[in-house]
Amino acid sequence: MTSRLTIAVVAAALALPAAAESFDCVMDPAVIVSVGSPVSGLIDSVDISRGQRVRREQIIATLDAxxxxxxxxxxxxxxxxxxxxxxxxxxxxxxxxxxxxxxxxxxxxxxxxxxxxxxxxxxxxxxxxxxxxxxxxxxxxxxxxxxxxxxxQRVIRSPIDGIVVERTMFRGEFVDPDSHVAIIAQLDPLHVEAFLPVELYPEVRTGMTATVRPNAPIGGTYEAEVVVVDQVFDPASATFGVRLSLANPDAVLPAGHRCEVDFGAP
Structure with missing residues (x-):
């Protein structure tokens, strides 16, 4: 009787899915652009400020023309x-x-x-x-x-939809092709960067989904898609890099925040 009970318990345990393992990650902007001018000249106006949302092709600055x-x-x-x-x-x-x-x-x-x-x-x-x-x-x-x-060319436009991270120049300053007027970050989508142990390399493929949980105080649970799986390992840590694309249409999630990513049961 005891033997039958033991077999039943073991069988039930084997039938249960294995617990999912989480890995540390970071949510980064998809693109960070330093916006400059293809020509030199005096800045006539700068129409943006730090933290402002801008749209693609929106005028952010003009040069004297x-x-x-x-x-x-x-x-x-x-x-x-x-x-x-x-x-x-x-x-x-x-x-x-x-x-x-x-x-x-x-x-x-x-x-x-x-x-x-x-x-x-x-x-x-x-x-x-x-x-x-x-x-x-x-x-x-x-x-x-x-x-x-x-x-x-005397009109400087935003090349992407994003958030102004930094405004570096003001009216009356001289701009040339080597300088930039502003730095703009694209927050939709976010790039979630994580490093996984090499043992998981056969299990992770582009196109698969994973669950991303931003750390406090953001919180929440979000689905992301694997878009890059590095084929060059880091021998020192025995890990490989993975990038996921996390949709963020309203820029609700901030970039530069730590998170955990869960690829489901192995």
Missing amino acids: DMEDAAIELYVLQAESAQEIALYQVRLDLATSHRERVAKLVERGVATAEQMDEARASFDVAQQELELAQLRQRVLGLELARARTARE
Whole structure:
């Protein structure tokens, strides 16, 4: 009887799932960007502050752009003016009519072949002048596009949705391509970094889910997906790195906070 009871207890114990093991982790921003300017110049305005949420393509700062604005105004006047093309078009029309009249006179024997050659030459010159005027108009259009591109470079925009971690420059300061105006962190998603013992390497795969529990005072339980499994081990600690992606659409969870990750029963 005792033997049967012992076997039943052992069988029930084997049927129970093994307890899940938790590992320390850290919740980091997905991306941290130092936002600068591709051109040098004086800062005209900075429209952000520390802790502010910004959206992708939102203007965060502008540089002085008086010269660029003047260049755009000049190119607009030149590119939108059709007077030169209209002038050469009139000349071409006159040369065309003159050539046709001379051709009729040649047929009647009134005009000479030399006069016909001169009429043709005048027509060719007028046609080439019109084509050159049209080419200059296209070049002016390209110059206008380049001036507008240069003007846009004086506007600094956020490359990501995120939180302003640091504002480093203010109005009146000089910025160049080697400096930055602000540091912005993307908090959705968060990257959960953990190191696991190498014994678990065969069990962990990208795409699997795990449970993340932020330490106090945040708390709560969240599901995250494994996106990176390091294939190079750390021989000193006999561990390998794992990165999980944790959705954080409202930026409820802070970055830089410690947590525990549970991969379920082995």
